[in-house]
Amino acid sequence: MRNLLRFIVRHHFIILFILFETIAFFLLFQYNTFHKAKIVTLTNSVRGGFSRVFINIKEYVSLREENRKLIEENNKLYNLIRSSYRINSFESLNVNDSVYKRKYIYTDAKVINNSTNKQYNYITLNKGKNHGIEPDMAVLSNDGIVGIVKDVTENYSSVISLLNRNFKVNAKIKRTGYFGPLLWTGKGHSKAILTDIPHHVQILVGDTVVTSGYSTIFPEGYMIGITSDYKLKGGNYYEITVDLATDFKNLSSVQVVKNLYREEQIELEKSAESD
């Protein structure tokens, strides 16, 4: 304490000088806006510089950790991309959902053989049993219905084309909802007829004909064609000519549809009929 006092006494001139200058500078920065702004800017830039240096150091020091994180991230992303998956199954993905039960499974296929000029036309697809194709599955194109799977081998399937005298599908007029069987008469690759529409129904040329929901094979409401002509047959029923939406002359890519509830429905209907 005494030493301190002695120090102060000995250097009182410099100490006093520093003290007074400090006071004066304090006043300067306190009461002169210009100087205040200047000093604030200066301190800010100094502080900014310091923190930049500090952040740089911190970033450098944590590079190892950053690298580890990046590698983990990369692994995660590599695990997500498609190329790291091998196709293990030909089965389509089944999603379990308790609210929406899945009814149809769509599988895409290529047409590898097709005819339109016979009375009983068949289409061959490049997918078969291995890919989950079974008999009595519906075949659709983007424009409209194509046919029904008849036979399958391991890798191929044969489809009864709509252009086949044996083909029959339940169709309805979208506007009115009246339904009846749709057949091919063997005349031309772009026309079919819809029968059994009652005579009191007003038919318009240009009505859309779609699959009815009464088929266990085809999903409901799928496009078949557009009415182009109609006439009464036997006084009670219309025979409606339908322009097919599907262009059978130009068919390459189709979808095969499996109805997951077909078995159940057929079983039920059979037991009801046998009673």
Added chain:
Amino acid sequence: MIKVLPRNIVRFIVLILAQILIFNNIQFSGYINPYIYVLFILLVPFETPKWMLLVSALLLGLTIDIFSDTLGMHSIATVFMAFIRPYVLNIISPRDGYESGTFPRVSYYGLAWFTRYASILILAHHFVLFYIEIFRFGNFFSTFFRVIFSTIFSLGFIILSQFFVYRH
């Protein structure tokens, strides 16, 4: 010797009044401001305690600051000037030192000595003052010319005052 203190007090007041009322309103070409109040520090007796010198310098600077609305600037410069005064006196002391009972004035040590003494201290004061005022070293020479010219004018007024006021 007893009259020294009241005389200094009177000088203090007179110089402040002169600075505030007259010299603060003089601006040669808006560039050069003479500050003659530093004469007080110049003329303080040799034997004045150093702390007293600093205190009076602070008081002087603060008073000028208050009246010219530049709080801090003149205080900094004047305290600095008072701080270096003992060292300057040491450096430029005559061969046989300062005699007791004398004052740092033209009449005692001659015009040449006084001019050297005053110019160093005034330059120091003005240098600090103008750079504190501008508060940056950009345009260093523009400010430096202001310092030099203001110093010349202040010095001129101060030396003139020596001949007008303190005649033998």
